[in-house]
Amino acid sequence: MDIEEFRCRGKEMVDYICSYLSNVDQKRVTPKVEPGYLRNLLPEEAPQDPEDWENIMRDVDDKIMPGITHWQHRRFHAYFPSGNSFPSILADMLSDAIGCIGFSWAASPSCTELETIVVDWLAKAIGLPKHFITSHQESAGGGVIQGSASECILVSMLAARNRAINYLKKFNPNTEDSAFLPKLVGYCSKEAHSCVEKAAKILLVNLRILDPDEHCALRGEKLRKAMEEDENDGLLPFFVSTTLGTTSSCSFDNLLEIGPLCREKSCTWLHVDGAYGGNALILPELKYLLKGMEYADSFNINANKWLLVNFDCSCLWVKSRKQLTHALVVDPLYLQHANAEETIDYRHWGIPLSRRFRALKLWFVIRKYGLTGLQSYIRNHIRLAKYFESLVLKDNRFEVVNNVKLGLVCFRIRASDTVNQNLLAIINASGKLHMIPSMVKGKYIIRFCVTNEHAKVEDIDQAWSIIEKHASRLIDMKDI
Numbered sequence: 426m427d428i429e430e431f432r433c434r435g436k437e438m439v440d441y442i443c444s445y446l447s448n449v450d451q452k453r454v455t456p457k458v459e460p461g462y463l464r465n466l467l468p469e470e471a472p473q474d475p476e477d478w479e480n481i482m483r484d485v486d487d488k489i490m491p492g493i494t495h496w497q498h499r500r501f502h503a504y505f506p507s508g509n510s511f512p513s514i515l516a517d518m519l520s521d522a523i524g525c526i527g528f529s530w531a532a533s534p535s536c537t538e539l540e541t542i543v544v545d546w547l548a549k550a551i552g553l554p555k556h557f558i559t560s561h562q563e564s565a566g567g568g569v570i571q572g573s574a575s576e577c578i579l580v581s582m583l584a585a586r587n588r589a590i591n592y593l594k595k596f597n598p599n600t601e602d603s604a605f606l607p608k609l610v611g612y613c614s615k616e617a618h619s620c621v622e623k624a625a626k627i628l629l630v631n632l633r634i635l636d637p638d639e640h641c642a643l644r645g646e647k648l649r650k651a652m653e654e655d656e657n658d659g660l661l662p663f664f665v666s667t668t669l670g671t672t673s674s675c676s677f678d679n680l681l682e683i684g685p686l687c688r689e690k691s692c693t694w695l696h697v698d699g700a701y702g703g704n705a706l707i708l709p710e711l712k713y714l715l716k717g718m719e720y721a722d723s724f725n726i727n728a729n730k731w732l733l734v735n736f737d738c739s740c741l742w743v744k745s746r747k748q749l750t751h752a753l754v755v756d757p758l759y760l761q762h763a764n765a766e767e768t769i770d771y772r773h774w775g776i777p778l779s780r781r782f783r784a785l786k787l788w789f790v791i792r793k794y795g796l797t798g799l800q801s802y803i804r805n806h807i808r809l810a811k812y813f814e815s816l817v818l819k820d821n822r823f824e825v826v827n828n829v830k831l832g833l834v835c836f837r838i839r840a841s842d843t844v845n846q847n848l849l850a851i852i853n854a855s856g857k858l859h860m861i862p863s864m865v866k867g868k869y870i871i872r873f874c875v876t877n878e879h880a881k882v883e884d885i886d887q888a889w890s891i892i893e894k895h896a897s898r899l900i901d902m903k904d905i
């Protein structure tokens with residue numbers, strides 16, 4: 426493809442995207458295909474010779490699109506939102522065209538510097554403590570963009586592990602690092618995302634998964650008891666992962682109780698996972714949820730969930746950049762450069778060496794919407810979730826099982842788990858609406874998350890009427 430063909434195909438692709446996004450609501454939300462469907466439609470071997478563009482695009486329509494789950498569909502209410510906006514898509518196009526690999530300042534200075542600036546913008550918009558802001562004079566910390574919340578949590582746990590090993594080494598200088606691993610214990614709630622467990626698995630450390638309270642929040646007393654038990658057994662509590670906006674029920678751990686407890690200990694790193702909920706902290710009326718953040722050693726949000734930025738864009742802030750980079754620095758000659766002393770090399774802040782120019786899309790989105798535009802977008806989702814909650818509450822065949830603070834409502838029919846499983850299965854099979862289940866307080870629940878950028882009251886009405894219609898049929902059939 427030469428540049429003239431690209432110019433032409435690029436314009437066609439923008440048209441294709443516009444018609445896809447304009448018409449996506451006419452399609453089923455979830456595809457009706459069987460596992461392996463694509464293997465029967467595509468050749469066994471890669472083509473030897475170049476193919477025509479038209480043929481490729483025809484196959485997109487005929488073979489790829491039928492297997493797509495449409496996350497941008499108005500009736501998509503599963504998971505959390507997958508950020509998507511035109512400024513972000515355009516910025517990603519530009520980032521792809523620039524094609525730089527910003528592992529160090531020298532590898533592309535604007536890639537590094539823009540990342541520092543936009544992540545600082547966000548930290549200030551959220552109201553994070555000053556020690557998280559790279560440019561603040563008194564700060565020894567800063568922010569970085571990672572590929573996912575899972576990576577943010579993994580590198581935070583890694584930094585905490587490194588710090589804890591160094592602490593234990595002071596008393597046992599001749600012991601091998603790996604010999605300390607069985608002594609290290611981390612904590613999270615049952616409501617924490619499974620990526621915390623995965624991080625502990627990768628890092629070969631113990632993790633205690635604690636029961637939350639009746640509001641699905643991890644509380645100080647529960648944690649204190651677990652830590653003391655472990656200390657009595659000779660273990661070192663080295664890491665606590667808390668969540669602002671859990672995946673199952675959008676609950677909030679109690680940072681004001683947990684924070685001081687971590688601080689009391691000799692070496693306990695407090696991480697706050699705000700993959701979804703953290704984005705909402707740009708709203709002035711939700712700043713109260715930040716209480717206790719001053720105790721955190723690290724905090725992450727996924728701008729690619731709820732700030733209209735396309736995947737991937739997870740922002741991680743750490744209180745001490747040295748503690749993070751100590752765990753990760755490897756410095757071969759071919760990656761060194763003359764300005765390393767006074768610049769940031771983000772390759773030391775994460776696992777991969779190569780890094781995309783992700784800051785560009787965050788910058789485009791913040792500028793094109795402004796903070797007020799992003800605030801209105803999140804506020805609208807919260808308002809619509811409250812509206813959905815009110816519809817559920819009006820029908821006494823149903824119950825709402827979470828405290829609806831943000832855009833997620835967890836509900837169920839007042840019947841057995843099996844009835845609720847059947848309801849969800851029937852709705853999802855209809856292709857008209859997509860939701861996913863979870864377990865909250867020991868019960869099978871259905872999660873309804875507001876996800877569409879332009880969601881309106883009518884969308885919620887339509888979604889509820891689909892749910893209500895299927896529930897009525899099921900209830901009639903089962904006579905419950």
Ligand code: PLP
Pocket residue numbers: 505572573574575576618620668670671672698699700701727739
């Ligand atoms: N933490 C929370 C609270 C989440 O909801 C999720 C995913 O939904 C994650 C972590 C994992 O996010 P990622 O897919 O970016 O690793």
